[in-house]
Amino acid sequence: xxxxxxxxxxxxxxxVLAPAVGAAVVLVADVAAQxxxxxxxxxxxxxxxxxxxxxxxxxxxxxxxxxxxxxxSGGVQCMYSADAVAxxxxxxxxxxxxxxxxxxxxxxxKESSGATAVIVSxxxxxxxxxxxxxxxxxxxSWLVALELATLPTVALVALRGARSAISxxxxxxxxxxxxxxxxxxxxxxxxxxxxxxxxxxxxxxxxVADPSRRPILVLAVVLVxxxxxxxxxxxxxxxxxxxxxxxxxxxxxxxLAGVSKIAALAALLVVIRAxxxxxxxxxxxxxxxxxxxxxxxxVMALRQDGVVRLLAWSTVAQAGxxxxxxxxxxxxxxxxSSAYLLAYVLATLLAFAVVAAxxxxxxxxxxxxxxxxxxxxxxxxxxxxxxxxxxxSLAGLPPGVLGLVAKVAALRPVVASELWLLAVxxxxxxxxxxxxxxxxxxxxxxxxxxxPDAAPDGAAPVAARAVRAHPATLVAVGFAAxxxxxxxxxxxxxxxxxxx
Amino acid sequence: MVILxxxxxxxxxxxxxxxxxxxxDSSTSSEGNANLVALAASIATAALVVATVIARPxxxxxxxxxxxxxxxxxxxxxxxxLLLLTAALGIAVVxxxxxxxxxxxxxxxxxxxxxxxxxxxxxxxxxxxxxxxxxxxxxxxxPMWMLISRYGDSHDLAARSxxxxxxxxxxxxxxxxxxVGILTLVQASGTANLDDLAKAHGxxxxxxxxxxxxxxxxxxxxxxxxxxxxxxxxPPAHTIAPTAGSVLLAAVLLxxxxxxxxxxxxxxxxxxxxxxxxVFGALGVVGILWGGLACLVENDLKRLIAYSSxxxxxxxxxxxxxxxxxxxxxxxxxxxxxxxxxxxxxxxVGGLKERWGSADLATARAALREVSxxxxxxxxxxxxxxxGLPGLVGFWGEFLAMYAAWSPAPDRPQGLMRVLAVVxxxxxxxxxxxxxxxxxxxxxxxxxxxxxxxxxxxxxxVLAVLVAAVLVLGVAPGLVLNTTIKDVxxxxxxxxx
Numbered sequence: 002x003x004x005x006x007x008x009x010x011x012x013x014x015x016x017v018l019a020p021a022v023g024a025a026v027v028l029v030a031d032v033a034a035q036x037x038x039x040x041x042x043x044x045x046x047x048x049x050x051x052x053x054x055x056x057x058x059x060x061x062x063x064x065x066x067x068x069x070x071x072x073x074s075g076g077v078q079c080m081y082s083a084d085a086v087a088x089x090x091x092x093x094x095x096x097x098x099x100x101x102x103x104x105x106x107x108x109x110x111k112e113s114s115g116a117t118a119v120i121v122s123x124x125x126x127x128x129x130x131x132x133x134x135x136x137x138x139x140x141x142s143w144l145v146a147l148e149l150a151t152l153p154t155v156a157l158v159a160l161r162g163a164r165s166a167i168s169x170x171x172x173x174x175x176x177x178x179x180x181x182x183x184x185x186x187x188x189x190x191x192x193x194x195x196x197x198x199x200x201x202x203x204x205x206x207x208x209v210a211d212p213s214r215r216p217i218l219v220l221a222v223v224l225v226x227x228x229x230x231x232x233x234x235x236x237x238x239x240x241x242x243x244x245x246x247x248x249x250x251x252x253x254x255x256x257l258a259g260v261s262k263i264a265a266l267a268a269l270l271v272v273i274r275a276x277x278x279x280x281x282x283x284x285x286x287x288x289x290x291x292x293x294x295x296x297x298x299x300v301m302a303l304r305q306d307g308v309v310r311l312l313a314w315s316t317v318a319q320a321g322x323x324x325x326x327x328x329x330x331x332x333x334x335x336x337x338s339s340a341y342l343l344a345y346v347l348a349t350l351l352a353f354a355v356v357a358a359x360x361x362x363x364x365x366x367x368x369x370x371x372x373x374x375x376x377x378x379x380x381x382x383x384x385x386x387x388x389x390x391x392x393x394s395l396a397g398l399p400p401g402v403l404g405l406v407a408k409v410a411a412l413r414p415v416v417a418s419e420l421w422l423l424a425v426x427x428x429x430x431x432x433x434x435x436x437x438x439x440x441x442x443x444x445x446x447x448x449x450x451x452x453p454d455a456a457p458d459g460a461a462p463v464a465a466r467a468v469r470a471h472p473a474t475l476v477a478v479g480f481a482a483x484x485x486x487x488x489x490x491x492x493x494x495x496x497x498x499x500x501x
Numbered sequence: 502m503v504i505l506x507x508x509x510x511x512x513x514x515x516x517x518x519x520x521x522x523x524x525x526d527s528s529t530s531s532e533g534n535a536n537l538v539a540l541a542a543s544i545a546t547a548a549l550v551v552a553t554v555i556a557r558p559x560x561x562x563x564x565x566x567x568x569x570x571x572x573x574x575x576x577x578x579x580x581x582x583l584l585l586l587t588a589a590l591g592i593a594v595v596x597x598x599x600x601x602x603x604x605x606x607x608x609x610x611x612x613x614x615x616x617x618x619x620x621x622x623x624x625x626x627x628x629x630x631x632x633x634x635x636x637x638x639x640x641x642x643x644p645m646w647m648l649i650s651r652y653g654d655s656h657d658l659a660a661r662s663x664x665x666x667x668x669x670x671x672x673x674x675x676x677x678x679x680x681v682g683i684l685t686l687v688q689a690s691g692t693a694n695l696d697d698l699a700k701a702h703g704x705x706x707x708x709x710x711x712x713x714x715x716x717x718x719x720x721x722x723x724x725x726x727x728x729x730x731x732x733x734x735x736p737p738a739h740t741i742a743p744t745a746g747s748v749l750l751a752a753v754l755l756x757x758x759x760x761x762x763x764x765x766x767x768x769x770x771x772x773x774x775x776x777x778x779x780v781f782g783a784l785g786v787v788g789i790l791w792g793g794l795a796c797l798v799e800n801d802l803k804r805l806i807a808y809s810s811x812x813x814x815x816x817x818x819x820x821x822x823x824x825x826x827x828x829x830x831x832x833x834x835x836x837x838x839x840x841x842x843x844x845x846x847x848x849x850v851g852g853l854k855e856r857w858g859s860a861d862l863a864t865a866r867a868a869l870r871e872v873s874x875x876x877x878x879x880x881x882x883x884x885x886x887x888x889g890l891p892g893l894v895g896f897w898g899e900f901l902a903m904y905a906a907w908s909p910a911p912d913r914p915q916g917l918m919r920v921l922a923v924v925x926x927x928x929x930x931x932x933x934x935x936x937x938x939x940x941x942x943x944x945x946x947x948x949x950x951x952x953x954x955x956x957x958x959x960x961x962x963v964l965a966v967l968v969a970a971v972l973v974l975g976v977a978p979g980l981v982l983n984t985t986i987k988d989v990x991x992x993x994x995x996x997x998x
Contacts, residue, residue, distance in 0.1 A: 399639050431674075436670055
């Protein structure tokens, strides 16, 4: 009886395996029965829920402990390790993917595009990549999982076929390739510096013995920050974001803003946590990138008149907040960064879900333009309240307490490390952010005094009211809204997930 | 007894949320219903606040263990007068709105916002955890923004959105800087409990650290107070806001700034505040003169009262910067006094603006003395208190603040503080000038046209109660001073060490 070289525990891997198996099942089912549409979505949702339930085992583990598998014989080094933070990010990715699927649920009244199975399986594959990268602890699976999380999104953006979609997809693809190149180089440098294929503190600490290898490791980390900066939409690697968001179908834009960002941060955290014991000075580059992202993202978001582009630039600004705590070296910084990401993803998904519901009820033209939102509070009070909560959460103002607590958590490590300049830049950006989101909220609350096209459009409001949003979209809105309300009442629900 | 405290916060919070989320019907019947609900809620809140102030319960529950944030609420002598003021004005704005229903949106949302502002203010004054203090500070922003941007002066939409936006952005900048300061303070001293911070009186914090933290906090809170030159958001906000919004803004929200200075700066950072106090006091005195001079030429009555607020808060700042028990007492009394007087004046002017159609002083109006003696009485008492007439509530705070500045704490530069005191005295002369100017324009004379109705019902009862408060607290300032003295003395005892 010889022991296997690598031990595999499928239960531990379930958060990754469930969406991957789901993707395979969907493709096989599509071959067997070509006209299935809703069944694909049901399969996908079930696999996502199974994966989400499986993460709970990892959420409960004590600090410093983790659920590991794919261990080399001897069990010292494992290629997969999910602690509380990784499990929380996996859970968020799986739930965000579920919301995305609900938003793209097929409408019986419309003709099928014929690509349902492809869309569903691509979403599941990218989600599997996101959950895998959170647990990956070796260079190979880390790189592959990160690309698995990225490449399907290119296809998802392009599938709509419109001109803007193609240009968005091209921007995304170019970015993905550059980013992959940087990351591959970073992986090679990491191996050179540490002579280890593992992304662990133990591996990073080997450079302490040989100071001449330290610059190589620093360069590797800088390249990782740059490569992942593309995926997180950090300035100066952000340029693809507005184009891809605007060109993609709305649910896919939500996917890019949610699952893709979780995957990117999870990948970054794997490396950051590995080098944390070194007290790496490279992290000052994170500070610069964070400050630039916040400022540029907010300033550009202030100038947008389309809501999807506004959300895209808001992503750039929020990405700055996400990496802000990582400018310091501490366990609290990793937790704060993850907490901020979860708050951002939840609020952004809710905003996207409301926009999707409004596209169905008020038409694309009105729902995608800021000006089209006037009178929303009067016409659709519940949707307006949900949108208001999402925007205030992104702005970090009560009643969006979750967003505010996330900002407090993100600022804490910065202040503790006495990075005054960065703290003041962040404070100014909190103000700019409020201006961005209140601009939208003001439109929501405004009463349409004199609609310019009132006369010819006289019958439209009646007809518009008759159109109801798709139930699946409303479920997505409801799910995200309830989650945001609960976590705003008790932000500890989010902080606790991360084993804070 | 903790249940009283929780209920005092929960009633306005839940009522406010329910009114905003629940009702949107803008028919007249729902108008009355919303008012009744809000009235019942604010009376219940006031009763609970009074009970809380008497029973002095202490609440201490974990909330965010990850960040070390706790639900710590309690009452002491410093916060008690402000809590009572907030609760009383919470009723007053609802009663006054019976005479002047809101326009510009649904009345349920209007009353909901009022309740949420009251909730935020009460939570700010009750909280003993620095981070919860910050969160409560932020709670009032969005409701107040909605009050200004939706229910404000309907003449000029662009001005409305400008005023409300300016209010929010200035305040958020202030509170975020304050947050940075709070986090640094908590990090450096290892506790977020305001009482522990006060007891430690800066032990273990180096002088440079104290100065940095105090500077961050003073700039942040200075925007809220508002301290010259950070006051530029206040006049437009007051000019545009509906009466209830102006009253809550002047009488309650501005107090959160000075209250924060006492809690977060003076008590925990005596050395840092001592170093910055001369600058702080000088800016306050500039505000006294600046506000007063602006009032001499300002022709919009609401804007004029806003500028007078800048001047009055300057006296509070001067008292705070003196570093003595008398100075702190003066500041806390002037806080309450300004709360009562500015509420009276904004209620009065809000009513006049409705009657006149504008608040422009250049237009000839019927003299209040001739056509509406009740409004005339309120105007005389209000502006007399505003100029600091002895025997009225405005006198004590300003007199004591100047006295404290003349004989400041030993570590303050005495010469400079005396100069500040002298300049502040000229500020009171300016205050007399503008108050009498306004009274001459609106109260005296013998014009009787265009005639307007006198105050009655809800409006008159609110004005009468506030007039009575101006007189009672003016004759018996000990009602407030005796409440605060014990806790103030404990702070200054630490400071003067």
